[in-house]
Amino acid sequence: MPTRSIETDYLVVGCGAAGMAFADSLIDASRADGVMVDRRHAPGGHWLEAYPFVRLHQPSAYYGVNSLPLGGETIDRHGPNAGMYERAGAAEICGYYDRVMQQRLLPSGQVRYFPMSSYVGEHRFVSGLSGDEYEVKVRKKLVDATYLEGRVPASTPPPFEVAAGARCIAVGALANVRERPEGYVVIGAGKTALDACIWLLDGGVSPEDIRWIKPREGWFINRHYMQGGDLVGTMFEGLSLQLEAAAHATSTADLFARLEASRQLLRVDPHVEPTMFRGPTLSSVEVDQLRRIKGVVRLGKVRCIEPDRIVLDGGTVPTSPRRLHVHCAAEGLSPAPETAIFSAGRITLQSIRIGLLPFASALIAFVEATRDDLDAKNRLCPPNRQPNVPLDWLRGMLVGMKAARLWSKEPDIANWIERARLNMMRGLPQRIGEPSVQEMSTRFTANVSQGLENLERLCATTSGAR
Numbered sequence: 112m113p114t115r116s117i118e119t120d121y122l123v124v125g126c127g128a129a130g131m132a133f134a135d136s137l138i139d140a141s142r143a144d145g146v147m148v149d150r151r152h153a154p155g156g157h158w159l160e161a162y163p164f165v166r167l168h169q170p171s172a173y174y175g176v177n178s179l180p181l182g183g184e185t186i187d188r189h190g191p192n193a194g195m196y197e198r199a200g201a202a203e204i205c206g207y208y209d210r211v212m213q214q215r216l217l218p219s220g221q222v223r224y225f226p227m228s229s230y231v232g233e234h235r236f237v238s239g240l241s242g243d244e245y246e247v248k249v250r251k252k253l254v255d256a257t258y259l260e261g262r263v264p265a266s267t268p269p270p271f272e273v274a275a276g277a278r279c280i281a282v283g284a285l286a287n288v289r290e291r292p293e294g295y296v297v298i299g300a301g302k303t304a305l306d307a308c309i310w311l312l313d314g315g316v317s318p319e320d321i322r323w324i325k326p327r328e329g330w331f332i333n334r335h336y337m338q339g340g341d342l343v344g345t346m347f348e349g350l351s352l353q354l355e356a357a358a359h360a361t362s363t364a365d366l367f368a369r370l371e372a373s374r375q376l377l378r379v380d381p382h383v384e385p386t387m388f389r390g391p392t393l394s395s396v397e398v399d400q401l402r403r404i405k406g407v408v409r410l411g412k413v414r415c416i417e418p419d420r421i422v423l424d425g426g427t428v429p430t431s432p433r434r435l436h437v438h439c440a441a442e443g444l445s446p447a448p449e450t451a452i453f454s455a456g457r458i459t460l461q462s463i464r465i466g467l468l469p470f471a472s473a474l475i476a477f478v479e480a481t482r483d484d485l486d487a488k489n490r491l492c493p494p495n496r497q498p499n500v501p502l503d504w505l506r507g508m509l510v511g512m513k514a515a516r517l518w519s520k521e522p523d524i525a526n527w528i529e530r531a532r533l534n535m536m537r538g539l540p541q542r543i544g545e546p547s548v549q550e551m552s553t554r555f556t557a558n559v560s561q562g563l564e565n566l567e568r569l570c571a572t573t574s575g576a577r
Contacts, residue, residue, distance in 0.1 A: 114235075118248040119223070121145040123256055124230045127156020128174075129460040130256030131211055132469040132533065135176035136476035138221040143480065145254075146247060147216075148225045148236045155208040160265040161201040162283035164310045168302070168332075168392040168466070170196030173339055173535045174204075177473050178215055180532065181207050184340060191309070191396040195338055252479075254458045259445045259468065259497060264303065267441040269413075271298075276418035279436040282307050292435035293320075296421070298413055299439030300325040302391035305379075307439050309400055318403040322428075324421070326412045328383040330367070330376045330501055334392035339535040344548045347539055349375055351555040353508065357562035363569050367501060376504075380407070388501045389443065390466040413440070449494035453485055461494040463514050465507035470533040471495075477527050491517055491524065502573055505566050512563055 121137065123130050126149035134145055151159055167174055171182030181204070182197050192198060199207070216222040227239040234247045264281040273279045278292070282303055295316065297307050304323070311321055336349025352373040360366035367385075370376040377393050378385050379401045411424025416436050420427045430436070450459055452475060463471040471492075478488050495510040496503070518524045528534050542548045 114244045114246050116246050116248065117146065117223075118250065119144055119146040120249075120251045121254050122234060122247050122249045122252075123147045123254040124236075125149055125156065125256030125260065126151070126154040126208075126212070126224070126226070127158070127256060127260065128469050129259065129472040130156075130254070131208055131216075132176050132472040133254060133256060133458075133460060133476045134216055134222055135178050135211065136473035137480060138216070138219050139178060140477050140480035142221070143251065144221045144223075146223050146225065148228050148230050150227065150229050150239070152226055153205065153209055154212045154224075154226075155205045157261045157263050158201050158204045158208070160263050160283075162263075162265070162281075162303070162306070163201060163286045165303075165306060166200050167198040167204070168334070168390075169198070169337055169535070170339060171199040171203075172196055173467075173533055174199070174469055175207055175533070176211050176215070176469065177532045179207070179211050186342075191394050191400065192334070193396070195334060195394070196340060196342070249456070252456055252458050254460065256460050256472070258447055258450075258459050259461060261444045262442040264438050264441045269298075269438040270440055271413040272415040273436075274415060274417045276432050277416040277430070277436065278432060278434065279416055279438055282437055282439045285310065285437060288435065293431055293433035294322065294435070295320060296322045296324065296430060296434055296436045297439060298324045298436060299441075300327050300329055300387065301389055301439070301443055302331075303441065303443065304439035305331075305391075305393065305397070305401060307437055308404060309397055312400050312403065318405065321404050322406040322408060322434075323404050324408045324410075324413060324423070326409075326424075327387045328378060328380055328385040329387035329389065330378055330385045330504070331391055331393040331398075333374050333377050334394045336375060337392055337535070339537060343536060343539050344542055344545060344551065346535060347548060347555070348551045351551045351558070354558040354562035355554060357505075357508070357566050358558040360565060360569065363502065363505070363573055366505070366569065370504075383409070385501060388498050388504050390498050390507075444497045446497045446499045449496040451489055452492045452494055453479070453488040455485070459494075462497065463492060463495050464511040465495060465498060465504075467533070467535070470531070470535075473531065473533055474524075474528070477524070481523060491521065502570070505570050509563065509566050509570065512559075 120143040123145050126147050172184040175181040182199055185197050187193050228236045230236045234249050237244045265283045297304050338345050353375050356369035377398050410426045415422040418432045421430050460472045462468050475492050478491055482488050493510050495507055
């Protein structure tokens with residue numbers, strides 16, 4: 112079969128959250144055109160494979176692409192998210208990205224889209240449907256929007272053996288269970304496992320019928336302080352409290368004690384020192400729900416599920432073929448090491464603020480469209496790797512704060528950020544006259560220099576820790 116040749120300014124590999132935000136911002140800031148390639152049947156990345164009861168960690172209003180709102184920017188009035196902005200679920204997000212492609216990117220005339228196609232390297236991709244191979248002449252850059260591609264249980268086999276006679280399902284299959292098992296065994300310590308436990312509890316499952324295997328304990332961001340819009344002052348309050356904790360901390364242990372005392376970080380078990388920080392959010396109500404589960408197993412990672420026992424790093428626990436084991440142990444977002452976002456002929460999309468990949472990808476596109484110097488672009492867009500351990504909270508704060516300081520000195524970037532829908536701090540300058548915001552501004556100013564200096568010192572004294 113002959114190879115087809117096409118030409119474009121940017122070849123974007125991946126149509127998930129990062130690739131879509133980049134393409135949307137690029138065509139807004141320039142006349143460049145792009146070819147978007149993705150192995151899936153529709154845009155949306157891992158959301159197409161997500162478990163049906165998953166929701167965003169952050170408000171819908173600050174997710175997606177800049178040009179098209181997600182959700183109605185309403186505040187929930189009931190449930191564990193009451194008092195905070197709505198968070199879209201998987202089905203809504205997938206429909207949203209389809210609208211972005213069909214109503215925004217393709218009608219612009221600047222984007223061509225090739226679903227069900229695998230990138231095979233050297234600016235070539237192959238259609239999984241027709242078998243056609245395409246060779247792309249890239250006038251400017253390849254954009255790698257897959258560097259941080261997540262792994263979810265639906266598409267990732269469990270990292271342990273399941274013996275014949277044992278029942279184990281991926282977390283998404285919970286929604287299809289029709290016969291009540293003797294009990295549930297949730298395997299994993301990250302946000303997916305937390306969501307599974309909360310979903311079971313909300314569905315009426317008794318806490319005594321849930322066994323939770325947690326290889327490690329995690330710190331979680333308090334969602335109360337991750338609100339924008341009319342609640343953006345609360346987010347600024349959180350940032351001010353974080354810097355105050357950083358300014359006065361005498362050690363990393365003292366820092367996390369202060370962050371917990373000021374309700375910036377939460378943990379489920381107050382008696383177990385967390386060794387994990389991946390960046391997701393929880394509400395206080397959800398923490399209280401999770402604490403109802405007393406059957407927690409802390410014997411390391413699962414190695415094998417047998418019909419009558421579970422074999423872990425540190426021992427075994429009994430089980431039964433009548434128990435349903437729920438695989439929540441996929442890696443999630445990739446903790447790949449940071450690499451230069453801009454290089455000759457290539458852009459590797461990564462976060463700049465912890466976890467806010469769509470915002471970073473949109474900003475990267477704006478910087479790409481408005482600047483030519485490679486060093487200047489990398490200076491303005493420092494990569495902030497996906498966090499994994501508590502020390503990464505310190506590193507992430509430092510990278511994000513230093514970048515924000517640089518952005519404030521570039522008038523066009525500062526203006527873009529203030530207008531950007533994906534910027535969770537948008538609108539704060541207009542509220543600076545409010546007494547509560549003024550109070551937090553005073554606290555912020557009093558602690559920002561010392562806080563960042565102290566974070567630098569704490570990172571240096573614990574260098575190499577992962």
